[in-house]
Structures are given as structure tokens and as C-alpha cells.
Amino acid sequence: METIIEVKELHKKYKKRKTKEIVKAVDGVSFEVYRGEILGLLGPNGAGKTTTIKSICGLLKPNGGSVHINGYDSDKQRLKALNYISAVLEGNRNLYWRLTARENLEYFAGNRGVGRKEVKQKVEDLLILFNLKEKENELVSSLSRGMQQKLAIAVALLADTEVILLDEPTLGLDVETSYEVRELLKRIVKEQGKTIIISTHDMPVVQELCERTVIINNGKVVADEKVENLIKLFESRAYCFTVSDELTQQQITAIKSHFPIYEISDQQIEITIERENDLYIMMDILKSEQTNIEKIDRTSVDFEQVFMKLIKEGQENDRALASS
Numbered sequence: 001m002e003t004i005i006e007v008k009e010l011h012k013k014y015k016k017r018k019t020k021e022i023v024k025a026v027d028g029v030s031f032e033v034y035r036g037e038i039l040g041l042l043g044p045n046g047a048g049k050t051t052t053i054k055s056i057c058g059l060l061k062p063n064g065g066s067v068h069i070n071g072y073d074s075d076k077q078r079l080k081a082l083n084y085i086s087a088v089l090e091g092n093r094n095l096y097w098r099l100t101a102r103e104n105l106e107y108f109a110g111n112r113g114v115g116r117k118e119v120k121q122k123v124e125d126l127l128i129l130f131n132l133k134e135k136e137n138e139l140v141s142s143l144s145r146g147m148q149q150k151l152a153i154a155v156a157l158l159a160d161t162e163v164i165l166l167d168e169p170t171l172g173l174d175v176e177t178s179y180e181v182r183e184l185l186k187r188i189v190k191e192q193g194k195t196i197i198i199s200t201h202d203m204p205v206v207q208e209l210c211e212r213t214v215i216i217n218n219g220k221v222v223a224d225e226k227v228e229n230l231i232k233l234f235e236s237r238a239y240c241f242t243v244s245d246e247l248t249q250q251q252i253t254a255i256k257s258h259f260p261i262y263e264i265s266d267q268q269i270e271i272t273i274e275r276e277n278d279l280y281i282m283m284d285i286l287k288s289e290q291t292n293i294e295k296i297d298r299t300s301v302d303f304e305q306v307f308m309k310l311i312k313e314g315q316e317n318d319r320a321l322a323s324s
């Protein structure tokens with residue numbers, strides 16, 4: 001695996017305008033992106049994803065750390081480094097609303113140095129690839145949100161950069177268009193060998209599209225792993241106890257204090273264990289009030305649950321560190 005982007009010990013602080021409070025938006029984030037992969041950059045609201053993405057594409061200057069793109073330092077060799085990247089940022093579609101879809105593509109192609117002769121063919125290819133041919137002469141302002149999003153991605157492809165950064169590419173899209181965008185992204189990676197970084201809250205997108213994910217919480221990386229491995233890891237740790245009696249308050253308190261990750265509903269208790277011994281601790285808690293255990297199952301998990309659990313674990317670790 002060849003590294004195309006290396007983010008090392010990135011730090012970015014903001015000063016809140018009103019309160020003058022310092023916010024550590026990104027607090028020592030490091031990860032690598034490999035050539036030809038789709039990497040998911042995830043985290044809850046305010047985790048630091050947009051700040052990370054903006055630092056990678058040169059829109060923000062970090063307070064510390066570095067970003068290397070294909071070996072070029074994005075600060076000291078800015079132009080060379082940024083040559084490898086195009087970005088579609090959330091809420092900023094980089095489009096001219098009073099121009100048509102085709103005019104936007106032609107304008108940006110010229111702007112990004114595509115030769116005159118090539119422009120026609122390139123624009124034509126993208127209109128077909130993105131299923132926008134029928135709408136080529138419509139003003140962007142009259143296109144649906146999904147079509148605008150597709151056009152914004154098409155514009156990002158014009159410069160033919162190796163890396164494309166997409167901030168929330170499926171946000172607000174209907175099911176069908178979201179599916180179309182996902183399929184397109186897969187095709188672009190497969191056929192054009194692009195590297196894509198997606199920042200998203202859309203977990204099915206991650207499960208389906210991303211091979212690997214970097215999860216950020218409170219400005220720190222809490223997981224950097226293949227999606228498939230994370231699901232397997234949590235599946236091997238997730239148990240569901242079915243009991244025939246209602247739990248007492250003491251038992252619930254004991255479960256909460258022993259297991260950072262738990263879910264109690266009716267007569268089912270789901271826990272994630274760290275060590276084999278945790279299973280016996282759980283059985284002891286149940287036996288302490290003669291609760292009858294009907295069965296113990298391994299439970300299957302989807303990526304959404306994995307994500308929630310990782311965030312919860314990260315918060316537990318932060319609390320433990322703060323109180324030690």
C-alpha cells in the first residue's frame with residue numbers, strides 16, 4: 001500500500017468570538033491515506049472532521065503538525081501538494097447557479113487548465129457518466145439538490161486530480177440519488193484509480209463504500225481500521241443476555257459501572273466485553289438477585305452500532321483519564 005496523504009500530529013485551535021474560550025478542534029490527529037482507497041472520515045458533530053478536511057486541502061492553516069500530499073509538504077510546498085487534490089465541501093457546491101450544467105463544466109474545465117480541444121470531450125464524458133445529459137442546458141438553480149451534488153462532484157473530477165475530498169456527499173439526498181452517487185464513487189475509484197476521502201454521518205455509506213475508516217472524537221482519532229475488521233471485532237465482543245425476570249436497580253447500577261457499553265431493554269441486556277472474565281462478572285451480577293438467565297447469544301452488529309460503541313468507549317476513556 002502506497003501512502004498518498006500523511007497527516008501527522010495535526011493541531012488546530014479556535015478562539016470563540018464571544019467568550020474568547022479556546023476550542024481544540026483538532027488535537028493531535030495522525031493518519032495516512034493509501035493510493036486508490038475510499039477512506040471514511042467519521043465522527044459526531046463537532047468532532048473535528050471539517051477542520052481536518054480543510055487543513056488537508058489547504059483552506060486552513062493548522063497550529064501544529066503537518067500534511068504531506070504525495071510527499072509534498074502542504075505548507076512549505078503548497079502549490080505542488082495541492083495539485084493532487086480536489087474537494088467538494090458541504091454547503092459549498094462550487095457552482096455558478098446562473099449558468100447551466102454544461103456551462104459550469106466548460107467554465108471550470110478552462111479554469112483548471114484543460115486544453116480547448118479536450119474540454120468538449122471531457123465535458124461530454126462527465127455529463128454521460130453522471131447521468132446529467134438530459135439536464136445539460138438547465139440552469140443550476142433549477143436542478144434538484146441531488147443533481148447539483150452530482151454536478152459538483154463532476155466539476156471536482158475535471159482537474160483529474162488523484163485525490164478527491166468529499167464532505168457529506170450524500171447529505172439531504174433521496175434514497176435513489178444517494179445510491180446513484182455511491183455507485184458513481186465506486187466506479188470512479190475502480191475505473192480511474194482515484195483516492196477518495198469522505199467525511200460523513202451516513203453509516204450505510206461507510207459500510208458499503210469505505211474499506212477503511214478513521215473515526216475522530218473531540219479532535220482525536222479513536223479508531224483507524226478496516227470497516228470489516230471493526231465489525232468483526234465488535235461482533236466477537238458483543239453478547240446479549242436474555243433473562244426472565246426484571247432487573248433490580250442495584251443490578252442496573254452494577255451493569256452500568258462495569259460495562260461502558262451496554263443496552264438494557266425489557267428482558268434483554270446487551271453488553272460489549274473487554275476480557276473473558278467480564279462474562280463471569282455479568283453472570284455474577286445476574287445471580288446476585290437470583291435472576292434467571294434464559295440464554296446468552298453473540299449478537300451481530302452493523303457499522304452504525306460499531307461507530308456508536310467506539311464513540312462511547314472513547315468518552316469513557318476520556319472520563320477515566322480526567323479522573324485519574
Ligand SMILES: Nc1ncnc2c1ncn2[C@@H]1O[C@H](COP(=O)(O)OP(=O)(O)OP(=O)(O)O)[C@@H](O)[C@H]1O
Pocket residue numbers: 014015016017023024025026043044045046047048049050051052
Ligand atoms: N471558525 C470557528 N471558530 C470557532 N470554533 C470553531 C470554528 N470552526 C469550528 N469550530 C469548533 O471546532 C470544533 C470542531 O469543528 P468541526 O467543524 O471541525 O467539526 P465536524 O466534525 O466537522 O462537525 P460537523 O459534523 O458538525 O460538521 C467544534 O467544537 C466547532 O464548534
